Amino acid sequence: MQTLKLLTAAGLIGLAAMGSGAIAQETMQIGVQVPTTGSEATYGQDMINAVQIAVDEINAEGGLLGQQVSLVTGDTACDPQQSVNAASRLVSANVVGVVGGYCSGATLPTLQIYGDANIPFIIAAANSTQLIPENPGNAFMINSTGADQAAKAVEFLSAQGAATLTIVNQGDAYSQDLATLASEDWTAAGNEVVSIETVNKGEQDYSAIVTKIRSTNPDAVFWTAYYADGGLLIRQLRQSGYQGIIAVGDGSNSPQLFDIAGQAAEGVFAFSNPTADFLPQAASFTETYQEDYGNAPGPYAPLAYDGMKLLGWAIAEAGSTDADAIIEVLRSADGQEWLAGPISFTDVNTLARSNFIVLKGEGGAWTRADE
Amino acid sequence: MTSNSNGAVPTHGLGPFLQDARLRWVVAIAILAFLVVAPMIFGSYITVILTNALLYVVLCLGLNIVVGYAGLLDLGYAAFFAVGAYTIGVLTIQFGFNFWVAFPFAVLAAVLAGVIIGGPTLRLRSDYLAIVTLGFGEIVRFSARNLEITGRASGISGIQDPSLFGWQIRTQTDYYYVFVVLAIIAVIASFRLANSRLGRAWLYVRHDEDAAEAMGINRVQVKLAAYVIGAIFGAVGGAFFAANLGAISPESFSFEQSVLVLMAVILGGMGKIPGVILGAFIIILGPELLRDLGEFRLLVFAVGLLLIMLFRPSGIWPGRRGA
Numbered sequence: 212m213q214t215l216k217l218l219t220a221a222g223l224i225g226l227a228a229m230g231s232g233a234i235a236q237e238t239m240q241i242g243v244q245v246p247t248t249g250s251e252a253t254y255g256q257d258m259i260n261a262v263q264i265a266v267d268e269i270n271a272e273g274g275l276l277g278q279q280v281s282l283v284t285g286d287t288a289c290d291p292q293q294s295v296n297a298a299s300r301l302v303s304a305n306v307v308g309v310v311g312g313y314c315s316g317a318t319l320p321t322l323q324i325y326g327d328a329n330i331p332f333i334i335a336a337a338n339s340t341q342l343i344p345e346n347p348g349n350a351f352m353i354n355s356t357g358a359d360q361a362a363k364a365v366e367f368l369s370a371q372g373a374a375t376l377t378i379v380n381q382g383d384a385y386s387q388d389l390a391t392l393a394s395e396d397w398t399a400a401g402n403e404v405v406s407i408e409t410v411n412k413g414e415q416d417y418s419a420i421v422t423k424i425r426s427t428n429p430d431a432v433f434w435t436a437y438y439a440d441g442g443l444l445i446r447q448l449r450q451s452g453y454q455g456i457i458a459v460g461d462g463s464n465s466p467q468l469f470d471i472a473g474q475a476a477e478g479v480f481a482f483s484n485p486t487a488d489f490l491p492q493a494a495s496f497t498e499t500y501q502e503d504y505g506n507a508p509g510p511y512a513p514l515a516y517d518g519m520k521l522l523g524w525a526i527a528e529a530g531s532t533d534a535d536a537i538i539e540v541l542r543s544a545d546g547q548e549w550l551a552g553p554i555s556f557t558d559v560n561t562l563a564r565s566n567f568i569v570l571k572g573e574g575g576a577w578t579r580a581d582e
Numbered sequence: 583m584t585s586n587s588n589g590a591v592p593t594h595g596l597g598p599f600l601q602d603a604r605l606r607w608v609v610a611i612a613i614l615a616f617l618v619v620a621p622m623i624f625g626s627y628i629t630v631i632l633t634n635a636l637l638y639v640v641l642c643l644g645l646n647i648v649v650g651y652a653g654l655l656d657l658g659y660a661a662f663f664a665v666g667a668y669t670i671g672v673l674t675i676q677f678g679f680n681f682w683v684a685f686p687f688a689v690l691a692a693v694l695a696g697v698i699i700g701g702p703t704l705r706l707r708s709d710y711l712a713i714v715t716l717g718f719g720e721i722v723r724f725s726a727r728n729l730e731i732t733g734r735a736s737g738i739s740g741i742q743d744p745s746l747f748g749w750q751i752r753t754q755t756d757y758y759y760v761f762v763v764l765a766i767i768a769v770i771a772s773f774r775l776a777n778s779r780l781g782r783a784w785l786y787v788r789h790d791e792d793a794a795e796a797m798g799i800n801r802v803q804v805k806l807a808a809y810v811i812g813a814i815f816g817a818v819g820g821a822f823f824a825a826n827l828g829a830i831s832p833e834s835f836s837f838e839q840s841v842l843v844l845m846a847v848i849l850g851g852m853g854k855i856p857g858v859i860l861g862a863f864i865i866i867l868g869p870e871l872l873r874d875l876g877e878f879r880l881l882v883f884a885v886g887l888l889l890i891m892l893f894r895p896s897g898i899w900p901g902r903r904g905a
């Protein structure tokens with residue numbers, strides 16, 4: 212027991228030393244608000260990596276306003292309560308701006324905090340339409356919203372000749388939001404929504420819903436949630452003999468869908484944010500990412516990179532770290548080309564165009580289907 | 583700060599020190615003074631963390647009544663927290679109520695929830711009780727996730743900040759003081775309850791249910807009272823939590839939330855008020871202090887918790903024999 216106590220004490224002292232050594236004030240600090248723990252940690256880490264690449268490039272060119280840029284990370288764990296803590300911490304660290312925002316639910320309550328502190332916030336991934344009315348005016352969404360994805364889905368599926376649609380979601384904020392929006396658009400386009408189904412996360416057996424889909428036999432099935440469960444549903448749907456179109460939302464555009472669904476994923480359509488693989492201008496970014504981190508950039512890496520670059524541009528353009536000046540510049544962004552395409556904002560600070568692309572499963576990988 | 587001294591010899595370090603009534607007051611006033619000036623000394627980040635810790639103090643003291651006083655294991659405490667938060671959310675957003683008008687309904691809803699969970703579980707003991715409370719917690723969360731009125735999975739956002747006698751509660755510092763007051767009320771209520779007739783009855787029921795009943799204690803009433811009072815603590819915390827964040831979603835009331843609160847209670851020492859407060863602070867401050875460790879912080883924190891339980895199996899706060 213005595214040794215254990217000593218070990219504990221030594222460990223605590225070590226921790227204290229590590230903690231105090233981490234803060235340096237001479238540089239310009241930019242906050243990154245993403246989940247680095249919890250189920251979404253891989254996406255969060257991916258976004259940090261991408262932002263770091265952008266910062267490295269900015270620093271190599273002499274930094275911003277003559278200062279080197281450094282990052283402070285705030286872990287939201289995809290949890291509203293923790294994200295408020297993280298955001299307050301970033302505010303206390305006197306960051307000039309914040310890039311990030313992955314989970315919409317966890318991003319929502321931070322808007323007021325950055326709003327009160329008047330800190331420019333570039334939301335790189337989170338795209339729920341709920342964020343729009345809560346934005347005090349200092350936040351900018353550079354990812355297209357769920358409404359854009361729903362519009363893209365309806366447009367594409369209609370073009371494929373589908374008239375009846377079953378939408379399946381998982382009952383979480385993101386997939387439910389998308390399902391509702393898609394259903395509204397689909398009906399507005401004069402088509403028929405056969406039904407909207409909700410399944411529970413982590414379910415293994417989808418035979419009940421598969422049977423229902425088989426008996427109503429819609430032209431298309433739209434899965435709006437994530438790949439892990441979507442893969443199973445797709446597999447069971449095809450096994451049951453369903454021949455119609457299957458489409459999935461951007462939560463399911465992971466290559467891992469092919470591991471889970473296997474052969475059944477062939478011919479499946481996915482709506483996706485611009486990922487690095489399908490952006491011709493992102494080749495050198497992908498290469499740097501691969502070199503620095505040993506794996507391919509994830510789905511939100513280009514957007515996170517763009518977010519940092521956009522913020523850097525705005526600070527340089529404003530010529531100061533004054534928040535109002537930076538926000539003014541961001542508002543005036545008029546369609547310059549970035550990694551994931553041109554950025555300009557609507558008057559509610561959302562991306563002025565839809566950045567969704569359509570992918571198709573072919574030979575165990577995604578290929579671009581809308582070009 | 584230990585409750586009434588009944589002549590028992592304290593077994594550990596801090597006990598005798600705090601046994602002295604005058605010293606107890608000095609410590610209490612010092613803590614209070616610290617809480618009042620803290621936001622002025624520290625930045626907004628620390629204030630937010632302390633606010634969170636104080637919210638947990640309220641929740642933990644509430645659960646302490648159920649688990650610590652009455653000895654009923656509850657794995658679904660987040661449900662009461664959710665009931666409070668959602669009552670405020672639904673009434674203010676969907677029905678346009680003022681926060682203070684909605685507040686009594688939140689308490690009422692908690693009482694109702696306490697009776698609903700308390701009623702059928704009165705016959706159950708230990709493991710079975712744990713399973714039923716666990717189920718109750720999930721039922722509440724899943725209802726919130728699927729009902730139209732609770733905003734389904736997206737939850738409710740845009741909850742207005744309340745004002746009190748012309749004081750608009752808005753900034754983080756404002757909410758901090760609100761939670762300081764709530765925590766103080768919770769502490770006083772806990773002390774008073776522990777020393778009341780009801781508190782004695784809980785103690786008796788916890789030790790031996792059958793003997794207690796034989797001595798004329800109404801077991802049903804006493805246990806129900808524990809659930810209902812615990813639920814009120816949770817709902818009050820939840821109501822102000824909703825106002826503070828301005829947005830609530832079902833994810834905030836997950837099983838982990840119940841476990842965290844229970845963990846804080848066990849860590850500090852079940853039934854011991856200062857211990858429970860300490861546990862709440864450790865559970866909230868621990869992961870925050872370790873933020874610089876990045877992804878390792880939860881690992882390090884977990885190891886820390888394991889070590890604490892290894893060295894102090896009955897909680898951090900020194901126990902008293904015969905309590």
